[in-house]
Amino acid sequence: MYSVETRSLSKSFGAVTAVNDISFAVESGEIFGFLGPNGAGKSTTIMILTTLLKPTSGQALVFGFDVMTQPKQVRQSIGYVQQESTVDEYLTGKENLLLQARLNHIPKDQIDKRIDEVLELIELSDKQNDPVVTYSGGMRKRLDIAGGLLHRPKVLFLDEPTVGLDIQTRRKIWEYIKKIHKEFEMTIFLTTHYMEEADQLCDRIGIIDRGKIQVIDSPENMKNAMGNEVISLTFENGNFADFLSQLRQIDLIKKINEDNNKLTIFASKGTEVIPKIFQISSELQIKIISISLTQPTLDDVFISYTGHEIRDDDTGFNRKREHAKMKRLRA
Ligand SMILES: Nc1ncnc2c1ncn2[C@@H]1O[C@H](COP(=O)(O)OP(=O)(O)O)[C@@H](O)[C@H]1O
Ligand SMILES: [Mg+2]
Structure with missing residues (x-):
């Protein structure tokens, strides 16, 4: 059984077709990435797979559970770390994780153990009692990721996990993602508009542009084909x-x-x-x-499939929207 699968999945917002008839499947244990520019449809796809948005047509499955008819089972199987941080700045790292653990209905007698485990994994144990306002961007992102791991999901969705971070911090986050993948043996589905990130992390990449998947393959095969x-x-x-x-x-x-x-x-x-x-x-x-x-680099591959380069700009529109939706999920 695939860990993530879509069949002719589409999502329109009025006249805008954000996701246009996409079909793909992610094997269990894979790190799979959507690589595409802003507005390509990456977050929309993730939000459908995490049950936050309903598709206009087609099907989306997580471990065989249909997002439309079995949203509860889907939510139990997944962790979702959205692009914009969702932690409360005025709480400590540990308090944020406690909150997250309760929202995820983790059994009381296991909460401390789980929190210690993720704090250690993400190397924030010695900062756990400091308020998040004192954390760097990289530390906040690590805390966000830790929160997504508490209920030991089988698949972790990471929407643009390193956007806005400097390159050194991004590299460190990549190391943490690799470490999590290894220790939890989970599937990771991530989105990015950074070529190097997709290249470094992903077993396979889907290049997505204007709501369409242009190609799916391993970074190596893509480059060799050039x-x-x-x-x-x-x-x-x-x-x-x-x-x-x-x-x-x-x-x-x-x-x-x-x-x-x-x-x-x-x-x-x-x-x-x-x-x-x-x-x-x-x-x-x-x-x-x-x-x-x-x-050849993935840049070359991207240009050859889409006819243009990935641009690096962000209006901030999507971030606000995702934040609002996340709050609704938690309520
Ligand atoms: N709630 C919404 N209402 C209207 N248009 C939207 C909405 N969400 C996304 N879009 C549009 O859908 C397209 C894909 O957006 P998105 O999935 O956020 O792209 P990405 O995450 O790849 O940057 C964009 O053109 C975006 O403006
Ligand atoms: Mg996005």
């Missing part, structure tokens, strides 16, 4: 059109992206392709200014 190497080339003058058409005849070249006098060439054997590029350019009297050989 050709093993990327040649970045800048040049000036000469016959650009002939240059391009001759390059396209080279078998080892799989794809060429053009951007003024910059070419990004995806090739299977970069070191064999480079001499050929020089030969063609000298015949056509094209002056190569720079050339470099690198491995």
